[in-house]
Amino acid sequence: MDKRELLLEAATKLFVERGLHATPTSAISKEAGVSAGILFHYFKTKDDLIDKLYVSIKKEYTSYILHDLEKVNSDLGKLRLLWSNSWNWALDNSLKYKFLMQFDNTSASERVKNHPEIIAKYEMFGTLIQEYINKELIKNVDLTFLMASMMGLITSMVTYLTQFPEKRQDQVFIEQAWEMYYNYLKP
Amino acid sequence: MDKRELLLEAATKLFVERGLHATPTSAISKEAGVSAGILFHYFKTKDDLIDKLYVSIKKEYTSYILHDLEKVNSDLGKLRLLWSNSWNWALDNSLKYKFLMQFDNTSASERVKNHPEIIAKYEMFGTLIQEYINKELIKNVDLTFLMASMMGLITSMVTYLTQFPEKRQDQVFIEQAWEMYYNYLKP
DNA sequence: TTCTTAATTGACTAATCACTCAACAAATGT
DNA sequence: ACATTTGTTGAGTGATTAGTCAATTAAGAA
Structure with a gap:
């Protein structure tokens, strides 16, 4: 499945569960089951991920x-x-x-x-x-x-x-x- | 004025302005015009401050x-x-x-x-x-x-x-x- | 006044976290 | 087949940040 999509889904879940400030990018990639680095391939920064989401x-x-x-x-x-x-x-x-x-x-x-x-x-x-x-x-x-x-x-x-x-x-x-x-x- | 109150006020403003995740405790104490340490005198942790707020x-x-x-x-x-x-x-x-x-x-x-x-x-x-x-x-x-x-x-x-x-x-x-x-x- | 407690400071630290990068893998084009 | 681009990894880095602490000041009690 598309990893970008997986990341957005994982982020949604964690953001609502814990709040933006308590959700490190590492947790998002872990939840999505992908490597930590790939997040920054699809999104420039964490804020960029948030905005895109x-x-x-x-x-x-x-x-x-x-x-x-x-x-x-x-x-x-x-x-x-x-x-x-x-x-x-x-x-x-x-x-x-x-x-x-x-x-x-x-x-x-x-x-x-x-x-x-x-x-x-x-x-x-x-x-x-x-x-x-x-x-x-x-x-x-x-x-x-x-x-x-x-x-x-x-x-x-x-x-x-x-x-x-x-x-x-x-x-x-x-x-x-x-x-x-x-x-x-x-x- | 009560510094605890000043901190809560500053936190409210910054949290709504920037969001929880983009507001470091240092910014809160600065906005409140007090030292960085005092925040942790009144609140155990940042999350504690958020909850109390x-x-x-x-x-x-x-x-x-x-x-x-x-x-x-x-x-x-x-x-x-x-x-x-x-x-x-x-x-x-x-x-x-x-x-x-x-x-x-x-x-x-x-x-x-x-x-x-x-x-x-x-x-x-x-x-x-x-x-x-x-x-x-x-x-x-x-x-x-x-x-x-x-x-x-x-x-x-x-x-x-x-x-x-x-x-x-x-x-x-x-x-x-x-x-x-x-x-x-x-x- | 003197003693005790509470408030306050800001430099410091340990940990965390956003983000990089060199290396490799997979796909795509020619 | 080869070359080139695109996707992917995870260890590593520099910066940031939550939280500590020894020292200083202010407040209150006796």
Whole structure:
């Protein structure tokens, strides 16, 4: 398997488990089952690894949010899919999601937020949301706020469903979750 | 001024600014304007400092949430104060709040979450919320979920109001914020 | 005042850690 | 086949850093 990928995976696990400061690069390469030196073949520095990891996860997340969207016709249906994509990804990738949350609260994320590919996804997402706002399907709030609130609600879900995983199958719960979200957004 | 306090303040600032892993203890003592050695007089290790910082901030936050609650009569008024206390504190202490967010997403927080004083505050908060649930003032969800969702919504606010601070004075906005929260919680 | 304890300093040390590099292996191209 | 690039290793290095400690000062008690 691709060693770069192995390294990123190992790093995600250890960073969330121990925190950035308590995870030496040697631990990462050990966890990944590769030599210590190879890490610096794929990543210039430790900070570079961290930045690349952030970008890669953020890209995966933002891509998944828009996933299968064209298969739905109605606007409300699209919005609902947007939302469920978002929290399904978070639940299926809780480690990665936790890393995002952790890193987003550091100024270090400023270094990296302006990455072109992420900006592109945001813009796509942004025009879509703007369309919904124009159609008065949702409240007129700025995109940052909307993303942040989505993340906020999803974080609650992830926390909750990590504790009670069986609830995730519950159709009533899913419906409630959606209502909660939409209540929050509708004009 | 108390040097222990100075150290904790400096640490908060630097941790949020640079992240835990990029903040040496020497930088903390320098920022605090004290000698390098004194840090280890007040804190056994760097991790001990981090843990103590977390507990101290969490204590301050949970205390402030319950602040002035006895001055309000109606249940709904109390709930509203609970909420506004919570986000006012977060906005007035955004550095501390960001540190909490950052650290809560690390397993390191497990070491420290069971601190008796924090648990005590949670219990107080918990019985209060249980009362509201019994009175059917709010939905019957578990406390973890409720706290998490509150944090989630507040995080959105903090993100938003950091960008547009002038909105904070806006009465309409405050009213909307409350409605959003209550919509989310009412049965 | 004198004695005892606590606070404070900063040079020092032992350990850790990010990162290098020379050597080798594998793949790729010609 | 040979040459060239690319991937991989792990021991080694220099810098950084967490944490110590002997010495000094300040505070409190008697």
